[in-house]
Amino acid sequence: MLQVLGRPNSVNVQKVMWCTAELGLEVERTDIGGAFGGNDGAEYLSRNPNGKIPTLIDGDYVLWESNAIVRYLCDQYESGNWCPDTAQKRGHANMWMDWYQTALHRPMTVLFWQLIRTKPENRDFAATEAAIGECANFWAMLDQHLTERPYILGGEPTMADIPLGCAAYRWHSMGFERPDLPALRTWWGCISERPAYKEHVMLPLT
Numbered sequence: 001m002l003q004v005l006g007r008p009n010s011v012n013v014q015k016v017m018w019c020t021a022e023l024g025l026e027v028e029r030t031d032i033g034g035a036f037g038g039n040d041g042a043e044y045l046s047r048n049p050n051g052k053i054p055t056l057i058d059g060d061y062v063l064w065e066s067n068a069i070v071r072y073l074c075d076q077y078e079s080g081n082w083c084p085d086t087a088q089k090r091g092h093a094n095m096w097m098d099w100y101q102t103a104l105h106r107p108m109t110v111l112f113w114q115l116i117r118t119k120p121e122n123r124d125f126a127a128t129e130a131a132i133g134e135c136a137n138f139w140a141m142l143d144q145h146l147t148e149r150p151y152i153l154g155g156e157p158t159m160a161d162i163p164l165g166c167a168a169y170r171w172h173s174m175g176f177e178r179p180d181l182p183a184l185r186t187w188w189g190c191i192s193e194r195p196a197y198k199e200h201v202m203l204p205l206t
């Protein structure tokens, strides 16, 4: 059985858990990281020298970096639409996944830490406002893309929707004023109907 090492409230673990559930894979997940600790110990580091979560163990095969894990799972195990079937479609999926990781993830992390993990009296108002503005610009870019198609690559959800889909739950669930982005909202509404997403991503924000 696949093993996933990482606590369930991590957005990077959520990507992997949502993906395994969509693919119908059996998984044993172990709480590691955050309050659980364990990701700085020798055993964990021997598998993942980066000391971050998640780590995937598939028999003798060990993999870390959440987007790499999602790509591997879709490639190795999928039997439907999750792994796009041509190099060009996979190129576009990878582009959006990398764009999330390198553009949107950083300001989303600032926002999440400020609004969820920092007491109101200790929040940095200027940093929060700046992160909202930065995120809004990036989400508007995705909104524009989604005016032409229901999912990031077209008519069906693929691995491209996974990292951005996880972040979209946080964007729509934290308490601040958001710009109205109708195509983004429609896309997120469709994703939110998926049982695997509800189970692994739509969790209390902690």
Ligand SMILES: N[C@@H](CCC(=O)N[C@@H](CS)C(=O)NCC(=O)O)C(=O)O
Residues within 6 Å of the ligand: 010, 011, 012, 013, 032, 033, 034, 039, 051, 052, 053, 054, 064, 065, 066, 067
């Ligand atoms: N680029 C890595 C980032 C992993 C990462 O930063 N994970 C965070 C949780 S979201 C972590 O390990 N934090 C330390 C901890 O939970 O103890 C990935 O996508 O897997």
